[in-house]
Amino acid sequence: MSIKQPYVLFLGDAPDPLAAKVAQGIKDWRPGLSVGQITLPGCNADMDLQNISVKEAVSLGAKTLVIGVANRGGIISSKWMDVLKEAITAGLDIASGLHNLLRDEAELVNLSKKFNTNLVDVRVPTVDYPIANGIKRKGKRCLAVGTDCSIGKMYTAIALEKEMKNIGLKATFRATGQTGILITGSGVPLDAVIADFMAGSIEFLTPDNDQDHWDIIEGQGSLFHPSYSGVTMALIHGGQPDALILCHEPTRSHMRGLPGYSLPSLEELNDMAVKMARVVNNNVKVVGISVNTSGMTKDKAIEYLTSVEDKMKLPTVDPVLIGTSRIAEQLANF
Amino acid sequence: MSIKQPYVLFLGDAPDPLAAKVAQGIKDWRPGLSVGQITLPGCNADMDLQNISVKEAVSLGAKTLVIGVANRGGIISSKWMDVLKEAITAGLDIASGLHNLLRDEAELVNLSKKFNTNLVDVRVPTVDYPIANGIKRKGKRCLAVGTDCSIGKMYTAIALEKEMKNIGLKATFRATGQTGILITGSGVPLDAVIADFMAGSIEFLTPDNDQDHWDIIEGQGSLFHPSYSGVTMALIHGGQPDALILCHEPTRSHMRGLPGYSLPSLEELNDMAVKMARVVNNNVKVVGISVNTSGMTKDKAIEYLTSVEDKMKLPTVDPVLIGTSRIAEQLANF
Numbered sequence: 325m326s327i328k329q330p331y332v333l334f335l336g337d338a339p340d341p342l343a344a345k346v347a348q349g350i351k352d353w354r355p356g357l358s359v360g361q362i363t364l365p366g367c368n369a370d371m372d373l374q375n376i377s378v379k380e381a382v383s384l385g386a387k388t389l390v391i392g393v394a395n396r397g398g399i400i401s402s403k404w405m406d407v408l409k410e411a412i413t414a415g416l417d418i419a420s421g422l423h424n425l426l427r428d429e430a431e432l433v434n435l436s437k438k439f440n441t442n443l444v445d446v447r448v449p450t451v452d453y454p455i456a457n458g459i460k461r462k463g464k465r466c467l468a469v470g471t472d473c474s475i476g477k478m479y480t481a482i483a484l485e486k487e488m489k490n491i492g493l494k495a496t497f498r499a500t501g502q503t504g505i506l507i508t509g510s511g512v513p514l515d516a517v518i519a520d521f522m523a524g525s526i527e528f529l530t531p532d533n534d535q536d537h538w539d540i541i542e543g544q545g546s547l548f549h550p551s552y553s554g555v556t557m558a559l560i561h562g563g564q565p566d567a568l569i570l571c572h573e574p575t576r577s578h579m580r581g582l583p584g585y586s587l588p589s590l591e592e593l594n595d596m597a598v599k600m601a602r603v604v605n606n607n608v609k610v611v612g613i614s615v616n617t618s619g620m621t622k623d624k625a626i627e628y629l630t631s632v633e634d635k636m637k638l639p640t641v642d643p644v645l646i647g648t649s650r651i652a653e654q655l656a657n658f
Numbered sequence: 659m660s661i662k663q664p665y666v667l668f669l670g671d672a673p674d675p676l677a678a679k680v681a682q683g684i685k686d687w688r689p690g691l692s693v694g695q696i697t698l699p700g701c702n703a704d705m706d707l708q709n710i711s712v713k714e715a716v717s718l719g720a721k722t723l724v725i726g727v728a729n730r731g732g733i734i735s736s737k738w739m740d741v742l743k744e745a746i747t748a749g750l751d752i753a754s755g756l757h758n759l760l761r762d763e764a765e766l767v768n769l770s771k772k773f774n775t776n777l778v779d780v781r782v783p784t785v786d787y788p789i790a791n792g793i794k795r796k797g798k799r800c801l802a803v804g805t806d807c808s809i810g811k812m813y814t815a816i817a818l819e820k821e822m823k824n825i826g827l828k829a830t831f832r833a834t835g836q837t838g839i840l841i842t843g844s845g846v847p848l849d850a851v852i853a854d855f856m857a858g859s860i861e862f863l864t865p866d867n868d869q870d871h872w873d874i875i876e877g878q879g880s881l882f883h884p885s886y887s888g889v890t891m892a893l894i895h896g897g898q899p900d901a902l903i904l905c906h907e908p909t910r911s912h913m914r915g916l917p918g919y920s921l922p923s924l925e926e927l928n929d930m931a932v933k934m935a936r937v938v939n940n941n942v943k944v945v946g947i948s949v950n951t952s953g954m955t956k957d958k959a960i961e962y963l964t965s966v967e968d969k970m971k972l973p974t975v976d977p978v979l980i981g982t983s984r985i986a987e988q989l990a991n992f
Contacts, residue, residue: 458884458916519856520849522888547891550792550938554856554892561884582792585937596933603919604884 326510327419327444328387331358332411333373336393336404337366344369346421347392349507353482357509359384361392362407369393378410388417388444390506398423405431412436419444421502446505447513449525456523456562458604463533466655467563468543468614469597470571471587473552473580476616476643477543477571478504483643484569485540487652494537495655498529500559504542514544514555522555526562538655543571547596548588549579557600564604567611567655568597570638574628575619590636611658612651613640661753661778661843662721665692666745667707670727670738671700678703680755681726683841687816691843693718695726696741703727712744722751722778724840732757739765746770753778755836780839781847783859790857790896792938797867800989801897802877802948803931804905805921807886807914810950810977811877811905812838817977818903819874821986828871829989832863834893838876848878848889856889860896872989877905881930882922883913891934898938901945901989902931904972908962909953924970945992946985947974 331350338344350358351371360376363369371392376384389411395401400408400422408418412435420426426443427433436443466484468477481497482504488495497504499511512525530539541563545552570593579585588596594610601608613632617625625645633640639650665684672678684692685705694710697703705726710718723745729735734742734756742752746769754760760777761767770777800818802811815831816838822829831838833845846859864873875897879886904927913919922930928944935942947966951959959979967974973984 456885458913458919515852515854517853518849519851519853519889519892520886522853523885547934548937550895551790551857552854553895553934553937554888554890555853556888557881557891558853558888561887579792585792588937599930600881600887603882603887603922 327506328417329357329509330386331388331390332376332381332386332416333358333361333371333392334389334404334407335361335363335367335369335371336391336401337364338369338393341369343395344371344393346394346503346506347371347390349503350390350392353486353507359386362389364403364407378407378414378416382414382416386416388419391418391420391422394422400424400426400429408432409435412439412441415439415441417442417444419446419506421446421506423447446502447516449513449517451528453517453521453525453528455520456527461530461532461564462535463537463539464566464658465530465539465541465563466567466569466611467541467559467565468569468571469556469560469593470543470546471548471590471593472546472573472576473549475571475573476614480569480571480614480643480648481540481542482507484648484651487648488538488540488655491652491656493652493656494534496537496539498539498541500526500529500542500544514559519554522558523562526559530563541565547600548593550582550585560597560600561604565601565608566605567609567658568601569651570594570597570610570613571616572613573616573619590632594636610638611654613638614648614651615640615642617642617645661840662751663691663843664720665722665724666710666715666720666750667692667695667705667726668723668738668741669695669697669701669703669705670725670735671698672703672727673700675703677729678705678727680728680837680840681705681724683837684724684726687820687841693720696723698737698741712741712748712750716748716750720750722753725752725754725756728756734758734760734763742766743769746773746775749773749775751776751778753780753840755780755840757781780836781850783847783851785862787851787855787859787862789854790861795864795866795898796869797871797873798900798992799864799873799875799897800901800903800945801875801893801899802903802905803890803894803927804877804880805882805924805927806880806907806910807883809905809907810948814903814905814948814977814982815874815876816841818982818985821982822872822874822989825986825990827986827990828868830871830873832873832875834860834863834876834878848893853888856892857896860893864897875899881934882927884916884919894931894934895938899935899942900939901943901992902935903985904928904931904944904947905950906947907950907953924966928970944972945988947972948982948985949974949976951976951979
């Protein structure tokens with residue numbers, strides 16, 4: 325799966341900035357990638373890009389209109405259709421991570437056939453992934469694993485990629501979810517891959533590379549989350565990680581979506597993830613801990629990070645609060 | 659997914675008995691389920707059922723012709739087509755676990771529409787499974803986990819179901835693979851389920867039941883097999899097992915299909931499986947060990963079983979050699 329670049333970001337009628345978080349991610353992490361933004365009346369999100377028309381996007385070189393907005397239920401709004409049709413007619417591809425698929429919209433499908441453009445639903449795998457073969461690969465891989473889902477694994481990985489590049493290391497963020505794929509333009513929509521091919525899809529995503537190159541793999545789910553643990557396991561065994569980062573959110577009272585299930589401790593996560601990763605790489609090392617402290621005051625957050633670092637003897641950061649440089653250093657000296 | 663019963667078993671032109679192992683499984687484990695067998699010239703398999711025609715199968719009450727034979731590559735042989743078409747025309751459903759799908763054979767599809775019969779590809783999920791919710795279910799569940807794939811987990815589970823019923827316990831074998839689904843007529847083709855719904859499909863397969871009822875869940879893959887460990891993990895977390903059975907094959911030199919990957923010890927499997935199962939059921943217990951000793955002489959096998967039992971302090975059986983009664987007793991006294 326790969327999306328043609330550069331993009332024009334479609335913000336639609338986003339009622340608030342949060343509704344446009346996909347667009348925000350693209351703007352934040354790939355700042356040069358978008359030629360402008362397209363909004364509809366009532367839009368309350370702004371990526372600080374120039375407001376342009378479809379025609380202007382094309383003349384600025386855009387190849388794909390990315391739907392950077394989500395509404396309740398992940399449906400494709402009827403209000404968006406005029407712009408989407410105009411974009412296809414002007415020769416642009418459309419990319420979307422919405423639950424409802426572009427390919428199920430007959431009008432868009434017919435138009436894209438007529439104008440020979442692509443509708444890219446990043447939730448749907450388009451590759452026949454192999455079954456994992458477990459063969460040792462060249463290059464190095466780092467995987468973020470979490471005590472729960474939605475705990476900052478993607479943010480950690482993409483922030484780490486940026487930091488590593490800043491200090492001159494070879495690093496590639498490897499997306500495994502919709503938002504990551506839209507941000508980078510490629511990846512594996514792992515939660516939609518067929519069971520037998522999950523680990524193989526991650527081997528496919530992170531092939532042989534230079535010995536000093538790091539793939540920073542976006543984590544999914546959690547080994548301790550009963551709904552999605554199988555997906556996490558496939559990431560660990562398909563990813564063949566040399567380095568693991570433990571991700572945590574200390575204010576969460578139970579596993580996401582599962583009242584009655586408490587989060588494991590960082591020690592438990594450490595033990596289990598290392599044991600499982602050793603099956604494919606006996607030299608795997610945990611290189612740091614990434615904590616999402618957004619639910620704490622800054623003082624409390626610093627105190628918490630220090631206490632975790634003392635207890636776990638591992639560099640402990642909040643990527644938003646203090647950045648990932650201490651973890652990047654670990655990988656530089658790996 | 660459910661297959662109408664009774665069956666007529668189609669053995670085709672099976673070159674040897676092994677090619678008809680699906681039919682053999684149905685005959686062995688559900689002896690009253692098939693009204694007869696249909697063979698073609700050159701067939702060297704025999705289920706010890708009466709040889710009948712499609713017409714006779716219908717008059718004996720058959721509802722489904724089950725393709726009980728596989729050839730190299732799992733394709734639907736052109737030699738079989740006349741019988742398959744005759745069966746559909748006579749009103750029979752067709753069920754198949756082959757890699758090539760009935761639904762991709764235009765002639766069969768058109769005919770089945772015309773005669774209003776079903777083509778059941780048991781490799782393809784037909785249910786929109788839910789995402790697992792982890793809610794505690796009534797009744798009890800036992801899951802077979804292995805040190806490797808293809809190590810006797812299905813055989814162990816279905817033999818245990820039979821033994822439990824023999825001694826008056828409530829037990830249901832829950833199939834998670836093609837052969838098991840064809841044998842029992844229902845189940846979840848787990849390796850073909852989409853990643854996000856794997857654990858949910860197992861919750862769906864093993865719903866609330868009587869407090870003294872046991873679901874005996876067919877295992878898949880292995881926590882230690884890099885290609886399929888995610889599938890196993892979903893079985894453990896979706897299955898919410900009360901009891902685990904450890905399965906092993908002592909003569910195997912490496913993980914199936916993965917030269918260079920050695921099997922874990924039974925202790926390692928025990929530790930990992932129990933730790934992971936405790937996430938969903940803190941009271942989980944390992945109730946026995948099932949060893950496939952078919953690669954050993956009988957004397958060596960008995961010696962091996964005894965040594966494992968001494969070391970692991972768990973009832974250790976070979977279901978073929980000495981049966982599963984000692985494990986069934988464990989569940990009776992659970």
